[in-house]
Structures are given as C-alpha cells and as structure tokens.
Amino acid sequence: MPVHTKDVSNELQLDPKIRKQIVQRLSKEKLQKMLEQMFLTRFFEENAEALYMRGLVHGTMHLSIGMEASPIGSIAAIRDDDYILHHHRGHGHTIAKGADITLMMGEFIGKEPGYCRGRGGSMHIADIAGRNLGATGIVGGGLPTAVGIGLALQMKKTDNILLCFFGDGATNEGSFHEALNMAALWKLPIVFICDNNQYGMSMAVERAMTVHHISQRAAAYNIPGVTVDGNDVLAVYDKVSEAAMRARSGEGPTLVENLTYRWRGHSKSDRNLYRTQEEIEEWKQFDPIIRYTGWLQEYKVLSEDEIDSIEQSAKESINKATETALAFPEPTPENLEAEVFAP
Amino acid sequence: MPVHTKDVSNELQLDPKIRKQIVQRLSKEKLQKMLEQMFLTRFFEENAEALYMRGLVHGTMHLSIGMEASPIGSIAAIRDDDYILHHHRGHGHTIAKGADITLMMGEFIGKEPGYCRGRGGSMHIADIAGRNLGATGIVGGGLPTAVGIGLALQMKKTDNILLCFFGDGATNEGSFHEALNMAALWKLPIVFICDNNQYGMSMAVERAMTVHHISQRAAAYNIPGVTVDGNDVLAVYDKVSEAAMRARSGEGPTLVENLTYRWRGHSKSDRNLYRTQEEIEEWKQFDPIIRYTGWLQEYKVLSEDEIDSIEQSAKESINKATETALAFPEPTPENLEAEVFAP
Amino acid sequence: MTNPETKREITMLEAVREALVQEMRRDENVFLIGEDIGVYGGAFGVSKGMQEEFGMERVRDTPISEAGIAGACVGAALMGMRPVGEVMFMDFLTLMMDQLVNQAAKIRVMFGGKVSIPLVMRAPYGSGTGAAAQHCQSLESWFISTPGIKVICPSTPYDAKGLLVSAIRDNNPVVFMENKLLYKAKGFVPEDLYTLPISKGDVKREGKDMTIFSYGVTAQRSLEAAEILAKEGIDIEVIDPRTLKPLDKDLVIQSVSKTGRLLIVHEATKTGGFAGEVTSVVCESEAFDRLDAPIKRLCGLDIPIPYNRTLEKAATPQVEDIVKAARSLAIEGR
Amino acid sequence: MTNPETKREITMLEAVREALVQEMRRDENVFLIGEDIGVYGGAFGVSKGMQEEFGMERVRDTPISEAGIAGACVGAALMGMRPVGEVMFMDFLTLMMDQLVNQAAKIRVMFGGKVSIPLVMRAPYGSGTGAAAQHCQSLESWFISTPGIKVICPSTPYDAKGLLVSAIRDNNPVVFMENKLLYKAKGFVPEDLYTLPISKGDVKREGKDMTIFSYGVTAQRSLEAAEILAKEGIDIEVIDPRTLKPLDKDLVIQSVSKTGRLLIVHEATKTGGFAGEVTSVVCESEAFDRLDAPIKRLCGLDIPIPYNRTLEKAATPQVEDIVKAARSLAIEGR
C-alpha cells in the first residue's frame, strides 16, 4: 500500500465544521460550477477513452479520472484573469480554466479547429486566450517556465498570479529545485501545486523519494508547504485560496500537495503490475465526485435531483462536443515549414 | 556582511573541550600531515598565482586560499582507498588526497607529464591512481556522477566511500537535487560536502537562496545535514568522520556544509565589486592555518620551531616542484584525434 | 547483406532484450538503470521480465531524474562498471546533455587518457506514434557532432542484437538509438551471443543505378522503395551505416563510386541533419568525381513533429516519398 | 561589405552592450537575466555598468541555475516580454536544452501558432582562452538542427550591434553566439540604434577565384588569410552568413556560382558541423554544376578542446591553416 493511502483516510480529512464553513463562504453558483466541471472532466475523459478504444485517436492519452478535485478545487480559488500552466495529465485543469470542451475534444482528436490546430493533441492542450498557458509533456518541464511567467507578472506590476501544476514524479527533476528556489528568492506570484497521485508511472512515491510528504520539500526554499486531502475539492479550494492570497499579496510562492489517486493506468500501455486491484478499489472509496455531491446534499446546497440534472447535462454536453469535434475538418499538410517561425 | 560571517565567529565555534578531545584522538603524525597539506596548498596556490602573473600560465585559475581547512579536514577523515570527486576550486582536495605536487604543478602549467598530460589544466586535475576521480568545471556537474560512483561502490560490495565536493552556488543547480535524492533513496556511501565560501562568483549566498544554512536542504531528502566552522580543520575532520562512518556502515549520505571564505577573487577577472575590503579582512582573522597552528601549540602537539620547519619544508617542496614542472616537456599536437576514443 | 544462419525470427524489441539479458549473464558489471524499467518493463516493454531474473539492483528503477540517470552511468563507468541507461524517449536526452557531453564524452581526454567511460545510453527515437513534438525527435546529429561519443542506430533485429552487445563491450560512451516503429519488426536472429563490429556499415540491398544511404526505420522504407523501383528497372543499392559515428566512410565511398548517384534519407530534420555530413564525406572523397548527379537529401521537415496523424506522416520520409525522390534522381544528369 | 557611415571605432563587446542598452531604453519589455551580470558585469564584462542604469530587476542576477534561467526567459516571452538571457559559456547550454529545444522552439507550433516566444539567449563560445574542454565549445549545430530556433553569429562589432537589436525584436527564440576572442576586436559602429536583417549574409571581401564561407572568429581569420593569398595572386571572396539559421542560401549559391570553389571554415568540430549543411545546400543548388573543385571543409578537430595552448591552437583552424587549405584548393581540379 502506498504511503499516503492512510493519510487521506485519516489525518488529512477536514474537520466537518471547517468544511461546512468553507461551503458557507461560497455562493451556490460557485459550488455548482465546481461540480459541473468535475462531471465534465470525468465524462470528457470517459469519452476520450472510448474514442481511443474505438481506434479514433492516434497517440497517447493520460487520464485523471479520480483526481478531478485537485485541478478543479485549485483553479476555483483564482480569478478568471489569473494564469495556469499544467502538464500531460491536464484535462481537468483545462476544463476548470473555462475551456470550450468542443475545441478541447477537437484537439484531442487532432482536428484543425482544435485548440492547437491538431498539432498538440491531448498532452499539449493550451487555451492562450483563456490564460491557460498550456501543457508540457516533459515531466517537470513547466516549472522553469513558471518562473518566467511569475517574473513577467511581477515586473508588469499586475496583481495576477499563476498556478503551476505538476505531478509527484516531477518533484524529483532538477527543474523543480531550480524553479522553486528562484520563485522563493524573488517572491514570485506563483502557487506550485503537486497533483500527487502516488505514482510516477510505475514508481510509487516512496520508491522515488525519502520524504513522507512532498510538501516537506518546501523547507529547502523556506516557503510554506502544505499537504491537502486532494480528493476533497473543498479542502483543495481552501488551501489554494490561502496560497493564492499569499502569492497575490507579494509574499511569494507556496508548495501545495494535493494527495489523490489515479484510477486508470498511467497511459494506454499500462498493465498495472506495480499496484494491486485492492489498492485501486480502496481509493475508489474516496471518489471526489461522490464525496462532493454527498456534502452538497448534506449542507443542502443542491438536492439529489439538481445533482442528477447537472450530471445529465454535463454528459450531454460532452457527447455533443464529441460529435461536433468528430465532424471537424482535418488539418492539411501544406506549408508546414512556413508556420514554424512567427512573423 | 554576508549572512554567515557571524556564524563562524560565534555559534559555530567548537567548544574548546571538544576540540581538545579531537586532538587527543589523533596521532601526532596525522595532525602534522594535515598541517603540511595546508601549507602545501597555500604555497601551491601562491606559486600558481605568481606564475599566472608572470604570464607563464594560459587559461583560468580558481584559488582556495583561506579555505584550506575544508578539503583537508574532510579528506583526513577518510581512508586512502576511499574516493573523492571535486570541482574547479580543487587544489586543496587534490593535495589532501595525496597527489604528487610536481605532477599537479605540471598539469597547472599544461605540460605532458602533468596529471592530465596538459589536456586538463588547473580546473580538471584528476589523480585516478590516487582515487581522486577528478574535477569538473561544470558547477554541480560532479553531483550526478557521484551517484554512479556511490552505486558502483555499493554494488561491488566494497566498504569504500566517496566524498563529493561542491560549492554553495552548486546547490542551486538541478543536479544537486537529483543527486541527493537518488543517493538518499539508495543509501549510497557518499558524503556530500559543500565548501560554502559565501559566494558563487559575485552572488552572495543570501542573494541566491532563501535558507540560512545550506545544510537545511538535507530536509528535502530526509538525510542529516550539518553546518561546520569550515575554517577549523579539526571541526571539519570531526564532522566528516561522523558522516563517513554513517556512509560506510550503509546508513546513507550526509550533507556537510563547511562555512569558509575565499580570500582571492573568484578567478583572474574578478574586481571584487560585490564585497567590501573590510569583509575580506574580517575573514582573514579566521585564517585556518593560523588557527590550527595556534591550537597545535596550545595542545602541545607541535612547537613553534617544528611548525616553522614544516612551513619551510612545504615552501621548498612547492618551489622545487614548480621548477621541475617548468622544465617538463610540452605536449605535441600530433594525432590528437586518435586519443579521443578508448581502444 | 550479412545473413544470419538461423531460422529463428524475433522482433527488434526481443533482440534488444536478448542482447541485454545475455550480456548481463556473462558480465556482472553490466546493469540497467532507467525509469520504469523494472516491473513496468520500460515504456516500450524492452526490459519486461528482466527484473525477475536480475533483481532490483541490476535492473534499477529510478526517480524521474534524467541528469541523475546519466550521472549514475558516468560515475559507474568511471568505476569500471558497464552501465546501460535507458532514457524513456530520446527527447529527454535534452536533460542529460551535461552529463553526456561535458562529462562522459570529455573525461577521457580531459584526464589525460587515464580512464575510460564505457556506458551505453539506449534511446528510443522517432515519430509515427502520435506522441507529438516532445516525444518524437531524432537527435542523432547532436551526438555525431560531439567528440568522444559513438552513435549506433540499427535497422534490423540482427543488427540490433549484435551491435548492442558490442556497444556494451565498447570502452566509450555510446548513444544507442532504437526506432520505436521498428520494435515490432521481425528478423532472423541467432540465439547465441554474437557481436557485430561498430563502425562497419552493411549493404542491405545491392544495386548499380543509385545508392540510398539510410538507417533506422527509413532504411527499411528505402528497401521497400527499392523493390518498387526495381519493377521500373531502377536498381538501387541500399546501404545502412548502422554506426553513425564513427562512420564507415569506405562503404559510402565505394558504393557511390560504383553507382554514381546518392540519395541520403533520414527521419531527422534536414537542416543540420546527418545527411549534410555524409554529403561532405563524399564530396571530400574520390567518389566526388564519379558522381553523375548531385547528391540529394530526403529528410524530415524542419518542423516540430505534429500530433495529427496526417501531418505527422508528412513530417518524415515515407516509402512513397523515397520512391519519388529516387525516381527523379535516377534520371537527373543523364 | 556593408560599411557603416561612421568613424567611431568600438569593440565587439561594447557593440553588444550598446545594443542591449539602447534596446532597453526603447522597450521596457526587454530585460537581461543571467549569472553575475549585475555588479560583476558578466563573466566577460558585457553588461558592466548596466545594472546602475536599469536596476536589479531589469539586469537580474540569478542563482547558478541554467535551466531556471532558460525557463525564466521562455515564460517571460510567453507573457509578451522580450527577455535576453546570458549563458556564461555556451557549454552550459547543455543544461538549458530542455527549455530551449522542447519548450521555446516547439511551443508556437505545438500550441497551434497562437503564441510566440521572443527570447534571445546570448552565448559566448569558442576556444583560445585556455579554459579547456568544458568551456570552449562551439555548439551551433545543435540549434541549427532544431526547428523553431534561429542562430546568429556575428564576426564584427557592426554586425553584432545590428543583429542583436534585430534578434531582440524578432518574435522567435534566438541563440546569439558571441566569440570570446572577438570581444576585443574593434570596428566602426554607428552610435544610433539600427537593425541588420536576420538571414542576410554579407560579402566581407570580394574575390573571384574561390569562396570562403565562414563566421565568427574564423571569418576574421579567413580575411587575414585572403590578404596573404592575395599577394600570391589568389583572389578570395569571403562570405559571412552572420545568421546560421535560417541561412542566406542565395548568397552562398551566388558566390560559389561565381568562383567555382568553396572552402567552408569553422571552429566547431568538423564531423556533424555546419559545414556539412552548407555543402549540401550547394550540392542541391544550381551552383553544383559550376564547381571546379570539390567543396572542402576546414573545421575544428574531433576532440575535446585541450588546455595546453599549443594543443588548443591545433584544435581549431588558425590563419596559417586557412592559407594552406585555400592555397591547395585553388589549384585543385585545374
């Protein structure tokens, strides 16, 4: 069993009173939007997976089913005019940042009207206009780039901030170290968010590093580090809100670790030999959507019927987006060399 | 004033009782050898500098005058059959590991009989037979290599260890992070030793990182980290001995930070604009050689006369080595391409 | 073409694994290190099952730390081991460049020839899997231009096994390129351990009208193209250097001297690619005077590899592109 | 040769600084970032005094974190700034390869052309300073073979200033190479801000018997060699591409079509170096038929640069080597 399974089930769980306070601080609209986004992400990926199985997608794909609370809770904590930078497992982040799901699906299938005109694919969805500065397929590759984004935000004297997402495995790359040090040194307006899903491909966190919590690594940069129940969208929202405030007020970066779990294999080629079926089942007990809908009902934010209808409408949106995207035109291979350099 | 000047003058100073115990644990021969090596290093570098001034040396040079206690105290703590890996400022390390000073000087001047046949120069002196695995000119570049050396020592089931040296500036390179993580994870027989001389070129440590002590970075790898008065050769010896024992007994790496100071400029082109003359003078009060000779007399290990004669004989050795090296033959540029690949 | 005396057909992937397994049985200094090479078997399954035989020490999973992996190889090699590193995709060599170029390639000369660095870095490369710009590169030219590193790129299972064994036994750093699309390609491979000489190319098909110089997957495509053109009466010689550095110049010079025409085909981008080097080698040789037409290059477009399958195909030479280029070169200068 | 209308002579180092200073005054989005570029003025003194005028934010000293510096440039460029990074020695680009190659060069295409990355990475390069194997490399061919990056390498103060300004204003990642030995070379440079076109080469000396193609310090050495050979009646045209990528192919083709002979000279290692690319460009052009002799390369030896001064000199083409090579090429094929 990976080191963190117990953490989420026990010590990290929010005190129900605090959770209730968080809910009370938020508007129904906001709480509902988070739920919508969680459903959209889940269904987007289920559809993506189905397309893949049907042979309609060429290439690879990294699903975040079971991890939705981390990107969605985090991004709910910032403003629309703030920025995000994410990584290969970035569907949730993209949806949370307000992407058009049809253009997203178009990119996933590699179509011309897709976000990246079919050049990027699932691993590289960016929505520049939506201030989603894209996804890198290089593990840890976004972290140094984040330094530059933070620097620009600071130098331009904006009050915007950046959320920089990466996985647990990425924290073993040298780029993580260089970026956190520079961001801490210059007090850049960045929140570094680790979607700790317990594995980097087949490597369990405890086989890849000697600290129990990735947030402990914040000590090397003298910045706050916090570990959160990453399957609790409200806890994530709360902790990232604090870190965002810190970043926005010029106090510098925070390292937030959202403990979560990936239900699916790493990518299509994964035979899951490095973990047990029991472990997966155990984590499915912490489905972030089921937990969230439970609380929404408990705190009387939404009724079961309302939730059902949100779920239904998300499913329909995704189905429609998929249909539309499948009908999108293909890009054509003319003049590819001409588009490499910007004029 | 850089952050650490006060540390050395106050809190880090060894309790005299402890220092006395360390002296008592060591043979006179050993204590004398450390002093000899400190003198040899100091005079080697003074001669090197003079040769440079006289235009007899082409290229660059990094002097460690004032820093001798760190490499010499550290390497005194290991066995002859142990290994070291060091960096651009590596004259002291090379002497401490028992190098032939004539071959060293020969390399410094770029002669064929020099350690690296004139191909390496001051920045790359290696004495493979003496288990000094050389110096890299890439800041932090030796750290990943150290992982491989440690791995080989462990896989071959030897009881040898490696001391891996680097500067304070190197700890901001990604390679530092990757290497320490891997070494900690696999409990490699390595002691990581930071010659913290307060600056990476013109960058004061506190302008380059947000932790007060580099040893705090050990927390990110869950290994011991210790800061030592790096101008006290006995304190260095003591702390590195402990870390060496840990490494040798299979408990894994330690991060040792030896606080010291470089009296000379970074290299020849340095105009010292980033620090004050007072600061340099203040640190000269902590001359590791003067401090050590003081204690040796205080604890009646050596008399003033004995010390003088050690000093004299070191000076003569270096002068003689310089003379011999200057008369060494130059390498010839035939068949250079043939030597690139090993047969 | 060298023809192995066996009737056993296995894939390139199996051939690579067999080379690793047999060398590891023979020499305990050989070990594997890389990301997810243990139970996962590596991203492409090359080392599948090997951890069971050799244990976690000798088939060592690492954190995601490419510089660390490369350094681990350099340091172990410095100590006399024979590490075989795996970089998951050749694109991630970007993160190993200091260790490979500034350390591995230079240590020997820099330290006066007193030490050697026998390491192999296996690097799956190339496009065609829909993995887009950051997972599809062919970066051989970086290493070809780095003194002190050898570069090998087999196009058949037979070559892969023999050359990988030689690479492991070689006393220098070797970048061993493995084309992802070829992993499933089958060929005859002897069961016994054997070596093939580094820096010896191979005539994959004899012909008299034109030489195609190619390696990796485009060597296979060139052979297909040659068969198609044979039906049109164009008789193509396909030569595969197998080792890109140091190059078997004699083979190229001899073949071109015979055919008078040279088409160089590779997947890597044209500008700055290996084809320029090969062109120069021929120009500087006696074969220059035997040329009946200018040397032509057919290489990857100067673009980051796109995700979309149609665009991706357009980015590198396919069989039909080779047919077209060779057909046009065949009549040039006549 | 383009001749500036000025009588003011300054060094290449001053020209580079002047370009930076004037662009920073003009455009507040331009900033400098690198190691020891503040009070220290950079390892070679290029930015000496600039922090006083522009402050610590716009002339930003960094920790020793090359990947971080490159990333800072990529991210800032993504946000519409125009960062100018300094890598202390070109050799340390090894530590920036992921950010430059996988991020900077690819982001534009990978994100569907919806963003651009206007960054400049200034890279002092080359040997001759006795800094040995890890501080003397000329790594241009890595970037020439990377789609999405431009490569510039000036050989005069005039070119340096005009091209650096253009590089800063260009909307793409540019590796700007500065030869260390040329920092002290003097030349006429207008005081006003001006630009020179990227991808336009320059005829540094007109001649009719042979073309020498060279850049950086070897372009200057080629000019010296040409003067020596002029006395022997050999009239050499020296062309300097100034931008290595995208290359001004027309200039090369025209010059070679005129002279019929081509010698390519560079400091970078011969094998896999840029000379191969240039050879191919000529072979693929109409100039091929005008060649009176095979194209020759005179380049760096395939070795890590040695420390010893004599060996170091032997490692790269010196004036006398160029004279010898050109003299021999002049009579070849006659």
Ligand SMILES: Cc1ncc(C[n+]2csc(CCOP(=O)(O)OP(=O)(O)O)c2C)c(N)n1
């Ligand atoms: C530099 C680099 N190394 C390796 C890979 C291959 N790879 C892709 S995702 C992955 C695992 C990443 O783990 P983590 O950071 O935890 O993210 P997760 O996939 O779990 O979301 C690996 C090894 C890569 N894309 N880039």
Ligand SMILES: Cc1ncc(C[n+]2csc(CCOP(=O)(O)OP(=O)(O)O)c2C)c(N)n1
């Ligand atoms: C990767 C790399 N970056 C930059 C340099 C240039 N450089 C050489 S020494 C040095 C300072 C190193 O500082 P530190 O690690 O503290 O060692 P010190 O010189 O103080 O002994 C720098 C920046 C280098 N050699 N390698």
Ligand SMILES: [Mg+2]
């Ligand atoms: Mg993970």
Ligand SMILES: [Mg+2]
């Ligand atoms: Mg220092």
